[in-house]
Amino acid sequence: MDDKYSKYFSEQSLWDKLRKFGKAAGAKVVYAVLLLFYTFQDKSVGIKTKLSIAAALGYFILPTDAIVDLTPIIGYSDDLGVLLFTLSAVAKSITPEIKAKAHEKLHDWFGEINPEDLQEIDKKTF
Numbered sequence: 857m858d859d860k861y862s863k864y865f866s867e868q869s870l871w872d873k874l875r876k877f878g879k880a881a882g883a884k885v886v887y888a889v890l891l892l893f894y895t896f897q898d899k900s901v902g903i904k905t906k907l908s909i910a911a912a913l914g915y916f917i918l919p920t921d922a923i924v925d926l927t928p929i930i931g932y933s934d935d936l937g938v939l940l941f942t943l944s945a946v947a948k949s950i951t952p953e954i955k956a957k958a959h960e961k962l963h964d965w966f967g968e969i970n971p972e973d974l975q976e977i978d979k980k981t982f
Contacts (some may be wrong), residue, residue, distance in 0.1 A: 860940060862911040863914060864917045864918045865911070866954045869917050870893060870916075870951075873916065873917050877968055878965060881935070882975065883974070884936060884976065885936050885939065886938065886962060886965065887958055887962050887977050888943055888977050889913065889939060890940035891943060891954060891955065891977070892909045892912055892942060893909075893913065894908065894954040894958055895909060895949050896909040898951070900949075900961070901946075902949075908942055911942075912939055913942075915935065915938050916938070917937065925966055925981050943957070943980040947980060
């Protein structure tokens with residue numbers, strides 16, 4: 857992931873994007889974002905890993921990516937690809953506590969979610 861996207865990442869801009877477009881992006885995308893965000897916040901995670909995460913989250917936040925995000929489902933497919941790639945790269949840094957926080961926040965926003973809907977994401981983090 858190109859570091860040029862990391863300049864678009866900030867905690868405020870991430871929460872703003874999730875508030876505005878989280879439902880449209882869907883539970884899978886939001887779950888991947890939350891996993892990366894909570895991993896980024898972990899003090900034990902190294903700077904190189906944090907830079908990769910910041911770039912992926914910056915790409916997610918940036919409204920002018922490869923496929924326009926305003927198009928439901930299809931518009932977030934490129935974001936999901938970037939997020940999944942980054943999750944695979946940083947998987948060893950994702951702890952059970954991070955997963956629990958992501959699941960809790962996801963439940964707050966989406967209610968009950970079928971665990972099978974998140975399998976693609978969870979496979980990247982084991």
